[in-house]
Each structure stands twice: as structure tokens, then as C-alpha cells.
Amino acid sequence: MRHYILLLLLATTTLGCAQQKEARGKVDDYFALVRDHYTGEKALETTAYVSQYWRVVGNEGFNKSIYKIAAELEAAGYVLEDKADKNDRLRYRIEKRALQRSTWEPIAATLRLLGDDAPLLSFNSNRNMVYINSVSTPKTGITAEVVYIKDKEDLQTANVKGKIIFTEQQARDIYLEGVLHKGAVGILSYDNPSYLQPEKNSTSIQFRSLPHHPKNSWGIALSYKAKEQLKAKLANGPVSATVAIDTKIYPSQELTVIAEVLGAEYPGQRLVFSAHVQEPGANDNASGVGAQLEMAAITAKLMAKEAIDPQRTLTFLWGDEIISTRRYIQEDPNRAAGIKWGISLDMVGENTALTGGTFLIEKMPDPSAIWTRGNDKHSEWGGKKLALEDMKPHYLNDFILYNFKEQARFAQWVVNTNPYEGGSDHTPFLQADIPGLLLWHFTDQFYHTDNDRMDKVSQETLKNVGTAALASAYTLLHGDTYTAVDIIEMVKKAALDRLSNEFISSEKAIKAGNSPKNEIEILEAWEDWYLKAIAATMDMASPENTAYVEKSILMAQSVIEMQAKLFKSELEKKK
Template identity: 30%
Template sequence: MAALGTPRGGAAQGEAPGDPLPGDAESTHNGPRVAAGASGPARFVPALHAAFDPERALASAAFADRWYRAPGNEGYEATLEHLAARLREAGFGEKPGLELRIIETEMDAPAWTPKSASLLLHRAGTEPELLHGFDEPADRDRVMLPINAPSADVSGPAAMRLSDVEDGSLFVTLQPLSRNILRRARKAGARAVLSAAVFPFTVDPSGGDRHLDAILFRTVAAQTSLPVGQISRRTFDRLGGLVDAGVPVLLTFKAEVELREVPLRTLVAAVVGSEHSDEAVAMASHVQEPGAGDNASGIAGLAESAVNVAGLIERGELDRPARTLVFIWGDEIRQSSVWLEHTARKAIAGISADMLGQSPARTGAIALLEREPDPGALAPLPPDAHTPWGAGEVSEEDVANPSGLNLVARTALSDVARFTGGWTTSENPWEGGSDHDVFLEHGIPGVLIWHFTDYTYHTGLDRMEMLDGEELRRSCTAVLATALAVADPRPADLERYLTSLEFERELRVGAAHAAGEGEIVEHWERWSAGAARWLKRLCW
């Protein structure tokens, strides 16, 4: 492998630029083949992987997982302070070349913090039974309150169908808490709506029934006044069975929430570039949302990575990159907009670091690269396939400005797999929904590195036991290796990139020919030519 201290533009003495990484395992990536070699992201993988401390990263993730994190709320603020303290300890904001700042902007609505909630079942001749409840922010049932749910103290008979709702009923449903459902339930006289809705993919991959205890995390509109809550499918089935059997079912639903007028804070750290400090590669990981995988793992992993890069540079084990590396933590999507609005630097690329640490064995999720919009988003052809998240809307205009960022990120996944002795990864065409969209909307290349399909996604089951420290280590190594390869490119990187790009072009064009998709053939030819030009500009 090329030494990390190698002068810009060349390989280490005695090594060829194309020599593969040690580790000697083929990448198990469902996607285009990547040429083996020690250039590009491979220059950074060994040091990044060695420096990453999974236990330290998981400790930060565990701190964040103690809180129900919503924009600007108590848990969000506590987590930001924890991250900032970790960064300051490493010298950010104090040592030359290590910047740290907090950007304050206006909140669209008051910060919402849940304090407690309970759902009690009353039956004649028995003590009230607690079906769901929490009174500490770390309690598992905390997500029974959607973000923006109001405080409540209501009782009434359970109605399992909207047609059965009468004045004073608590409507219990499998339908999501949409504005339409809330409006209709209120009109029918419901005192509250309790939803057991989950995603179609919220299914235990082991064949068991763990998913029946999943409570969906969601958000309702600010200023929602009708009491609302989430329950598990197991609870829904039990209540439905009692009602169907003619047993009188009386429910009491209580909720206490706190609203505060505060600014929205976004935390930004930077490793200042050595040559082009006015240009930046940005990585964003969102703090809000209460899951361990989504996204305590991402924020903790990105903080660990920022600290490690600073330490490697200080110890002389890594050259300071030519361009600046920027690390962003805040409210998903808005955080990247906030940084772009408040920076004088030119963003060269953006990477969304989201859901990085899920255990494939325990959740069913694997590491994925979501590419920026390319012809695969116009017509997915084998080996491409969309995830259950679903395809985003893409036009021909959206794929008219190719870059090579997809390929650099794919190469990083492959290099981590080879170095670590094997790692199952895949990729999907652009679907959207995270911070890479913000960069794309500004004409900046952007990708998402994430894990899916996770059956615990956006449910109360997404807790620390679903994380894997080594998986987080691999994912974060790939994120940072991608960023460094763009921030500190070398001419010797280009040959490997162009070889890999030709592998992709042959695969994509061949699949399009086989499907009789002549226009897609042309799109991929144009995309490949444009990506080659981008990579040449990057490396020369």
C-alpha cells in the first residue's frame, strides 16, 4: 500500500500504484466491480481503520441513545454538548487548523421534549394494566409519543374502526397518523387517536415475532391539538380481540410534554486544508431522531472519525489534506443547508453519514451506497434495485451533470472490504431523504452511506443492542476514506478510477442492451464520459 506520508502525486518507494491492499479478500459488493489497488481511498483505509475505537464510538452512541432527540429539545442539546466536548478534547476550536463552531438559526416551531406518557387498560374486576409507558427519556416506549404530540389526560372506550367512533372514544387504528385521519377522528368525536401503523418491512428477519412489539417513531404537525400516540401491533391485536369478544375496553391515555422557544443549533468542525482551504468536502450526520442505529451510530461514528483524523495528522501518520474536511451535526437536511448558508468555503462534495452501525445479523440491514442521480435512477437494471424506501422522482435533467463521487465511494467500500477480510455491501440508485439531497440541490455531488433494510428502523426497537461496533468501524472508515480521497487526490489515483469506471460502463451498457433500453444505453455512455472528465479534473 502507498504510505500515508507519501509526497503528493506518487506512490511509496518500492510499491506500484496498482498493488492491492493487504487483507486479501475480494469485496463482496453487489454492484460494479472495482479495480484492486493501493491508490484512491486505499491510501487512507489502513490508518483510519486502525485509529477507530469501536468501544469509544459506541459509548458516545449510548449517550445519545439515552435521549429522545427532536430538533432543539433537551436530548438534542445534551447530545450536541457531548459531541462538542469530545471534539474540544481533541483540540478542535483550540489547535491551529482545527475549527469548531456552533451556528444558531431560528426554529420553525418550539422545541418539543416528551416527559412521560402512559396507556392504561381498565377492565371490570381487575387493576388497571399498563400497556405502554415511559417516565424517563431512555425508556423503550418513549416513541409512543410522536414529535409534536400535545400533553394529554383522556379516558374513553376503545373504538377499533373509524365507523365505531363515538363522542368520547379513543380511536385505535392501524392507519398512520395522517392529517386526514386526525381530522376525521376529531369530527367523529374521538378524544385521542392511537396508531399501530408500521412499515411493510417491519418484519423480524429471524422469522420470530419481535416486530410485533415495534412502536413506530413519527412526527405530527406542530400545534396538533388532538391527543395522539403510537402503540405496538401486539397491543392493537390484543385490544381488538377483547372488543371483538364483547369485552368492555376502557383506556386512559396520558402524556406530558414540554415546549421551549430556543434557537436551532448546528455543530460544525473542520480540519483545515493545507493547499485549498477555501474548498471543502462535507460530511453530515443528523442528531434528531431517537434511534441507536438512526442515528446515534452515525453521529458518534462521525465524531470518532473527526477526532481520529486530527490525531493522525498531529502524530504525522497522515498528511493534512489539500482541501478542508468539514463535519456537521444537527437537524437532518436543515443542518447542511445551514452550513452552506454560513460558510465562505466552496463545497466540492457532500456525504450523508446516516445509520452507520446496524448489526447485519441482528437487524437484517447491510451497508449501502446510495448514489447521486445517475441513469440507474431513470431505469434501474440488474444488479441495481431500489430499497423498500422507494424510488425518488428523477428526470433526465437530474442526470445531466455527472461526477465521479459514486465511483470514489464505491471504491472506498471495496477497499474497506479487502482490508478487513470481507464485508458485504451493496448500492442503490438515488432515492432521497437525507442530507445528500441538499448538496445535490446546490449542484454539488452528494452520496449517502447508510444501512438498510433494518426491521427496527424508526421504531422503539432501534436501541443499542442492535448496533455492531465493528460494522460502525467499517462504515466510518469508508465515509472518511471517500472524503479524504476527494479532499486529497493524487495523479496516481486516476488510472484505478478510470479502470473501475470502464468496468461500470460495460456492466451498465450491457444491462441496458439486454433490456432493449436504447436511450438508457446513451445515458450511461454520456454519464461515463462525464464522470471520467470529473475524475481527471479531480486528480490532475
Template identity: 55%
Template sequence: MFKKLSYFLCIAIVFISCTSNDPKPLNTSNYTDVINEEFTGDLAYEITSFVEKYWRVVGNSGFNESIYKVEEALVKAGYILEENATENDVLTYRIEKRPLKKPTWESVNAIVEFEGSKEEPLLSHATNRNMIALNSYSTPKEGFSAEVIHIKDFKNIANIDVKGKIVFAETSPYRIYKAAIVNGKAAGIMTYNNPDYLQPEKNVTSIQFRSIPHDSVNKPWAIAMSFAAKERLKKALEKGKVSLNVKVETKIYPSEELTIVADIKGNEKPKERLVFSAHVQEPGANDNATGVGVALEMASLTAKFIQQKQYQPKRSLTFLWGDEIVSTRRYVQEDSIRAKDIKWGISLDMVGEDTKKTGGTFLIEKMPDPSAIWTRGNDKHTEWGGSKMKLDQMKPHYLNDFLIDKFKAQGKRANWVVSTNPFEGGSDHVPFLRENIPSVLFWHFTDQFYHTDNDRIDKVSKTTLKNVGTTALIAAYTLLNADENTAKSILSNLEKAAVSRLNEELKQSKLAINKGDSLTTQIKIINAWKDWYQKSFTTTLDLVNDDNLINQEIESSKQLIDSISKDIIHKLQQKNEL
């Protein structure tokens, strides 16, 4: 009897042990815990380290190597080349190839030295890989020696003989290119124009990458300078005539544009999809090797969950790696049938920063809302800056506040600073928005190494990569499997956000009236936010099969916001009368 009892006890222990080790099915109640545990940031960091080694221009060897590195990782994760896939394959990918209209470009080497001097070089590609302006041609192997002409006001360049000389100016090489090279027949250009937010007097060796037009006739070259090199050259010029020897080696050749697209097919509504876009070109680590790496770990981890039968999306999930804006714009424009079912688009750009080194903070750049018109209170534009917008450019949608809620929750969990900025544009969220597809940008700013050759892997934080990738997946999985319960939850949080926003705008309007601003403008602002949120409530209908499931809740939220808005306007009118 004891032996039998022992036998059955052992079987029970083994069974319990085996079942406890089975992967946990993913659902809204455990997305946060499971994904936080599984998304390590290791793969994202590994890919970032690989990609950042290259100065990536679409079509050049570094760009293409990065694309094929992504492909290698996708295949390892279980994705199947689309042309070899069957109807039953959930994980697929393809590489789209298109001939480039213009040749691609890559930098190889460069050095700038004072002619006839044994001083150390003014600049060297070995330490300043951004020194060669994009589209520059090579000099002769022995280099080119010429006198430097300092143009203090480039508007006067037409009155100065620069033929065969090296033009030095504190402006963009693109701006002075035609006057110096085409009209003036200068031998080359040396320029400096690092913006203040790069803290050039602190980061004296940084060079922000620059470009000149592709010109196969004049075959020009241009050198971008660091603050230290600029100051050194100016001091030399103060002493008299200066000649430099410039050696530039680049490659310019015909190529093709590569875009890689990975798809995870939804099992209920496969035509509806969320798209993450990460651009590959740019010369830096944070910009945008980090976006490439985060997207890849997200795609790989999702494949793992699907293969282990932990998760199956109802809607499709797409990852896109390519040329910034160009690849995303094509994706949303070339197939109108596919485009109409893209529910959400998210740009992953500069998403791995070690902010202790780079400065700034993690930001969610919102879809256009009234803060892009009236930027006040806690809303602040970055140093990138925003352009003037109008009310008819607003994009009311729940996506802004839904993502802010998810990222703020992760921020609290991980002691991680998360902030927002009004819409500014300039990345892969723009093509989505232009096609009326809800879209936001995940990024960091201000970054004191933005677009400079000091944007290297040492400025990347694996912890940040993990936080961004983890939260992006939590949000994505929630949306992909959303139903009426999700819609009601989002609507409830959206209502709270609307109430909070209106109360904040009341506070800001009172301050504005105290400063002499018009009541009419304040009422316009309140009504703009009311309208934005009421329309945003309605957008939650895209999460349900039957509008009747949440119509009542939407109407209730609208009435609440209407009532609060009227009360706020009444208070502002009373204040204005005092």
C-alpha cells in the same frame, strides 16, 4: 576500545528505538494500514451509547445534550472555539444557535390501561418509548378515560360520532388527525401502521415513531401502537364496548436550534472542502446516534494525526452535526462564496448496524445515475423506494465509483458486505445535490427496527462503526490531498467501471430484447451510460491545478467508451434483426 564500542552501540540502539516509535507520516501508500490500525470504533460506540439514550427532537434537552457531548469530545481532541482561535489554529469549531419558530417537544411518560381492569397495561412508555406521537400534549395527571371507537375506514369518519371518544384506526395519526380531532372533536387518537419491512408479526412490540401537527388550540394527543397492542385491542373490541384510560406526559416549550460545525483547515487550498454531515435528531441508536459517533471519531482521529504531524490536509475538512437536511441545507445555502468551494458532501446516516440483528446491508446510495431511471441487473432500490427520475436530473461525477472502490476494498480486507443502491433521497446528501455539490449517502437498509423503539444500542456493531469510519477517512484523506497522480488513478478506475457497466448493460439489454422490449429504449440506456461516464471523466479536472496534466488521459477514456458504446449498439441492432 571495547567500552567505547559498547557506548556507541547503546546510543545507536536508543536512537533506532526512538525513531522507530515515531508516528508514521500518512500518505496514499499507507492510509489503509494506518487508519485501520488507529480507528478502533471505541469513541464512536461510546458517543452512540450516550446519544441513543435520548428521544432527540431539535431543541429539546436530549438533542442539546448530544450537541454539547460532541463539543466536549472535540475540545478534548484539541479543537478550539472559533471565536478564540487565531489564524494559526488548524482545528476549530463553533456552535450555531438560532431561535426555533415553533416550540420543541419531548416525551416524558405514558401509560394506556383498560378502564376498570386489572390486566397489564396495553402500552407503557417504560417499554415503548415511541408510543407518544411527536407534538402530543399531556393529559390531566389522572389521565383521560373514554370509549374507543374503531374506525375501519377513516374515509367514513365524518359519518361517525367521535366527539369525546378515543379514535382507533389502522393508519397514520397525521393522516386521520384533522378528521378525528379538528372536525370530529375526538379526545385523542390511537393508531397502528407499521410497514411490512419491520416484520411486525415477528417484532410484535416494535412501534415506529409517529407525529401529529403541533396544535396549541386543541392540545391533542396521539398514541402509536405495536402489533401486539393493536391485536389485543381489536380482540377486546370484538367482545364489546371498550374504554381506556390514557395518561400522557410531555413537555412543549420554546427553545433554540443548535448546530455544531468542526473545521480542519487545509494548508494549500483551505477554501476547498469536503463536508461530512451527521444529523442528531431521531429517537434511535442506529438512526442516527451512529452517524454522530462515527463523525466524532473521524474528527478526533484526524486531530490526533495533525497534532502528531502525521497528516496535513491540503484542502479543508468539515464535520457538521445538526437537524437532518435543515442544518445541511443552511450550510450550503447561507454562504454562497463558501458553497461554491464545497467539493464533496457525504451523509453519515445509520452507519453502525449489526446486520445479523437488523437485516439489510451497508449501502452507498449513489449520486443520480442512469440506474435511478432504469433499475435492473444488480441495481436494486431499497424498500424506501425511489421516485421517477429523468436524464436531466443525472449528476455525472467520479465520486460514486471512487467511493465504491474504497469501500469494496475495505469489504474485502475486513470480510464485510458492501453494496449500493440507486439514488432515493431522504437524508443529508440531498441539500448538497440540490446545490450541484457531489454527494452520496452511507447507510444501511432494510433495517427491521428502522424508526422503532427497538432501535437500541444492542443493534449497533462496533465493527461496523470501525469499517465505515475507517473507509470514510481513507477516502477523505485521498480526496483532500489529491493531485494529478490521484486524478489519473481515479480516472483509470473510472474507465474500468465504465467498461464493466457498459458490458453489464449489454447483457441486460439482450435480456430485455428477448422479452420484447424495444431496441430504441435499449440504445437510449446505453447512450445514457456513455454520456454519464464521459461527463464523469471530465469531473476529475477538479483535482488538478492545470487541466493539461490529465486532458490527454480524459480524452483517451472518452474515446474508448465511445468506441465500446458504438460496438454494443451495433450488437444490439444485429440481435434485434434476427
């Protein structure tokens, strides 16, 4: 008991008595400032505009979305970079690159079973039915017999030449073999995952794509309802169908919008927000585009009022998922060296009462991505198990989580986390050893489906995400030595909480038969992660006052080490 009392005293007094000054700007101050301005109206309006289009990089809807963002930035006070002078701290540019492959755009489609009066599917109600990269049929359509193919092995004996393949699994291999090599005219497929609740959401279709190929034909993805109707027809004998598809395939450019608020003191250091524009959904990812645009507009307004004066540069990036962010990092090594934090906004506006799931912060790789237990759990998206060498210790995880929990308490909102899984614009940051995390929602029963529409988007959620993200950004951008000390205290508390929770989990695991040695390894991994995460706060220290941060780091680390040592000794006794 005396050990626990000593640790409690150290945890609560180590830094409090040493700190003499306050940070240049504290997160509570920035929350108060942002809450007065971020309503979610601009975010919702932008989400509605972008979501009307089926967005593939380079197509008309994608490009209109890009130019809409640029016009809104200009109206907010951002100056086109080519016209900016040295006094213009708010700048934007549109980067243009020729696409290596043609872009694609769906116009219309129907799937009709012969003998039926009404179409089985129509593009007007199922805008995800046509596979990306599908070519147009003749205007009158193509009529052919439908042949059920269970798997690729079926193609070895089935005669599919001149027919339409129907399969209930991922269609890529069957398409390549059956359509491109064996002469089928096209493919119908169904493979909606269970988390979409397909029997409930029976008209939902997840978008799919064909590989780029000079001899491409077409593919149609089926809803659960359409799949069941087709199977019922096939059970009664041969079935023929007429497929009519109208698409556009044409050369184009890849466009990326980048807006920046130049830092007053350290313009080479920056925080980058990234929101991808492509994909046809409202939540995925028109919501990220909209939330980020309102963040940029509010920043311009607060700059004009001299309510903020970021010392580091704030960058907003809108483009092609992962590709635009990776390029921004890779094409300029000097710029990349100054990126201190990267945050992806992806699926951030959900009305969870309709979509399910919860708002999530996907953390940088920490030991929960190796040992997922307790309150940690992966989303249905899933993630592979990581190794110790994959860890990315940094204070950004707990700093962002702390701030979002503050907004959750204020707004009666739910915030959770998931271990690292990847797959969005945070990935290129982490691959470049830049601290990066993801703001998103999951499970979403309308994920990647044509039912991801504006009725599933919540202005209140957009406001909560945008507010917490912007208040967090302002704190880091204005951060100094005393900000670093505040974050050290925040992360130290998170470390002590984590070690306590892991100790409790380890005790239970040992009682269930697990090896104490393995449980000690888990505690040591968390100890090491947090010692390094706290050390990372040195990047906030003012050059003239690094000693103060160094001392604060060492004091916090000593508390963590003592707590870990105590817990490990208790587990040692159970050998």
C-alpha cells in the same frame, strides 16, 4: 473478437504508460494510516451516550448530545472558533438559532384498557408510543370509549366527540378531522410497514408525529401486539381506555456543531461530512454522530503527529437532518461554491445479523435510478423514477464504492449500493449541484422503532464505515493531478464493467421482446454519464498541470466511446 482484444489492450495500457509520477497520497497509504487508529471505540461510546435520549431539535437530549460533541472536539484539540488564531487549523463552533416553534420532549405515558390489570403500553418499555407534539393529559389520565375508524369516510357518520379514535392507517387526516374538528379526545393508531416484520417484532413501535396546531391533543402509536389485543377486546363489545401522558413543550434554541480542519493550500475548497442528531434511535442516527466524532478525533491526532496535511478543508457537521446541511450550503454562497464533495453518515453502525439488510452506498443520480435492473435494486425505502435531466455525473460514486469495497475485502464485510432515493443529508448537496452521496443500512427491521437500541449496534461496522470514509476523504483532501489520473483509471474500469453488464442485460431484454432502440438508449445514457463523470476529475488537477489530466481524460473517454460503439452496433443488428 479482434475488437474485444483491441479494447482490452487500450483499457489496460492507455494511462499506465503515460503516468510518470504518483499522487501526493494514495488511498492505500491512507487506509494503512487510518486502520492503525480507528477502532470504533469512541464511535460506540458516543453512540451509547446519544442514544439514551429521545432527541427532537432543541430538547434536552438533543442539546446534551450537541454539547457532548463539542466537549469531545475540544479535548481532541479543536479550538473554539472565537478563540482561534491564524495558526489554529482545527476549529469548531456551535451555531445557535431561536426555534420558530417550541420543542417537545416525552417524559412518561401509559395506555390501559379498562378491566385489565396491566397497561397495554408503557413508555418505560415502548418509548416511541407517544406521538411527537402530543400534549400532556391530566395527571390521572383521560378515560373514554375507544371507537374504531376504518378511514376518513367513516368520520362522516361516526360520533367521535369525547371518545378515543382507533385506526389502522396513517393517522394525520383522521386526526385533523376527528380530533381537531369533531371533538375526539385523542387517537390510537397502528401502521407499521411490512419490512419491520411486525408479527415477529410484535412490540416494535415506529415513532409518529402530530402536525403543529394550537389546539393539539395527543396521539399514541400501537405495536402489533397491542393492536391485536385491542382489536380482540373490541370484537367482544365496547371498550374504554385510560390514557396518561406527560410531555414537555417549551421554547428553545436550534444548535448545530461545525468542526473544520483548514486546508493548507486550498482552504476554500472542502469536503463536508454531515450526521444528523435528532431522532431517538441508536442506529438512526446516534451511530452516524458517533462514527463522525471518532473521524474528527483521529484527524486531530494525525494532524498533531504531522502524519497528514490536508490541502483542502475537511468539515464535520452535526445538526438537524437536512435543515442544518441545507442552511450550511445556502447561507454563504462563497463557501458553498467551494464545497467539492458532501457525504451523509446515517444509520452506519448496524449489526446486520440482527437488523437485516446490508450496508449501502446510495449513489448520486445515475441511470440506475431510471432503469433499475441487473444487480441494481432500490431499498424498501423506495425511490421515484428519475429522468435523464436529473442525472448527476461525477466520479464520487465509483471512487467511494471502490474504496469501500477495498475495506470490505480487508475486513470480510459486505458493501452494496442502491440507486438514488433521497431523504437524508446528501439531498441538500445534490439540490445545490454539489456531488453528494449517502452511507447507510437498509432494510432494517427496527427502522424508526423503539427497538432500535444499542444491542443492534456493531463496533466492527462503525469501524469499517469510519475507516473507509476517512481514508477516502484524506485521498481527496490531499488530491492533486496524479490523484485525478488514478481516479480516471478507476472510473474508466467501472465504466467498462457497467457497459458490459448493461449490454448483457439488454441482450436478454431484447430476447424477451424489448425494443433494441430502447436498449440502445440505456447504453447511451450510461456512456454519457461516464464520459461526464471522468471529465469531472479536472477539479483535482493542479493549476500548473491541467494538460496532463486533460490528456488522461480524453484517452479514457475514447476507450469508453469505443466500447459503447461496439455494444450499440451489436444491438443494432437485432432490430
